[in-house]
Amino acid sequence: MRPRIGIIGAGVMGQAHGKAVHFCLKNGLIDGEFVGLAEPDPERRDSYARAAGVPFVTGDPHALIAHPEINTVYVCTPTVYHRELALEVLAAGKALFCEKPLAFDAADARIMRDAAKAAGITHQVGLVLRFSPVVTVTRDLLRDPAMGTPMTAVMVDDQYFPIQGHYRSTWRGDVRLVGAGTLLEHAIHDIDVLVSYFGRVRRLHGVTRHFFEKEGVEDLSSATLEFASGVVVSHTSIWHNLLHRGSSRRMLVVCKDGQLSWQDDDWHAPIRVDQNGAAAEYAIPSHDVVERYIESAGVADERLREIVRAPYAGQDYLLEDYTFLKAVSDDRPSYPDFDVAVYAHEVVDAIYRSAREGAVIELE
Ligand SMILES: NC(=O)c1ccc[n+]([C@@H]2O[C@H](COP(=O)([O-])OP(=O)(O)OC[C@H]3O[C@@H](n4cnc5c(N)ncnc54)[C@H](O)[C@@H]3O)[C@@H](O)[C@H]2O)c1
Structure with missing residues (x-):
């Protein structure tokens, strides 16, 4: 229609x-x-x-x-x-x-x-983040048999507590409106990315903290996730007070025969690759990350390709909306x-439950 x-x-x-x-x-x-x-x-x-x-x-x-x-x-x-x-x-x-x-x-x-x-x-x-070049290309690289079996990953996201600075959110400090804190409100993106990389979660342990003392709105979440595939991931999400820092993420993935890492730019950061058979560690520069993404995601329209190639200005939302419309x-x-979202919610719920009960949670 x-x-x-x-x-x-x-x-x-x-x-x-x-x-x-x-x-x-x-x-x-x-x-x-x-x-x-x-x-x-x-x-x-x-x-x-x-x-x-x-x-x-x-x-x-x-x-x-x-x-x-x-x-x-x-x-x-x-x-x-x-x-x-x-x-x-x-x-x-x-x-x-x-x-x-x-x-x-x-x-x-x-x-x-x-x-x-x-x-x-x-x-x-x-x-x-399903429309982020660096996230997508990391996923593609992980699936290259030359990298060997994925073993572990470390993912950290951080942003300043978004009730200040340019967010000036009127509701993220109030649990009745936001539901919880940095894990649900911000890092559900990361959980979805990790699931898209490694599959279903078998078991996890989570810890949350409230350094800013906003009741029910955690500003630190840290979890160890064991995937059914055997991969073990450490995930941390932080709301801090560093007002000059842009909201972003860092990631390291280690496989049997190689490792990948990127940081502080979840749109098109260069990806560092260290792999058996390569003479030395090397970087896939940002513009190559974008070109690889354009091919991988099948961005066919030339106007969209040009937009994706431009310096970051919210193109992820454009790709997202184009896909939907x-x-x-x-x-x-x-x-x-929504099915994709439900599974991310189930993992997020289990991390909160683990943090509340101080227990390891087994997922189906
Ligand atoms: N995907 C992402 O990258 C991303 C980023 C930020 C926020 N979000 C999500 O988007 C949603 C909105 O966040 P935001 O940052 O735009 O918040 P915001 O506070 O900037 O905007 C929310 C707007 O909704 C209005 N509003 C409040 N109650 C309403 C109602 N009943 N009917 C209509 N409008 C109402 C408010 O007046 C406000 O203008 C949240 O669920 C948030 O988690 C997603």
């Missing part, structure tokens, strides 16, 4: 998706319309509506979902509202993009997944779907 789009929430993500949607439509990558915006904050609503020029503007998300001209909805609100709004979109038979995390826990995420499946509606979750246009399922 021809997407006629409405966005709920005019904050950081509502703006990122709005710009990406606008780009796709303006450049003829997608044949559709940007019809509506719902945002309760009047100032935010007015300035977004002026910039985007959308015809239907409301403070009420239910009115947007019910709007007869809108058949495709983005949910970009604080997490606490995702479940209710997503279920309403699905009940209305409209295509749905929902930001991550889908919900506060896997039980609610499963309800959303089941509703989406039952409705047979195109849906996608905002696990945007193309699937809507073609009336087919999209990816990553």
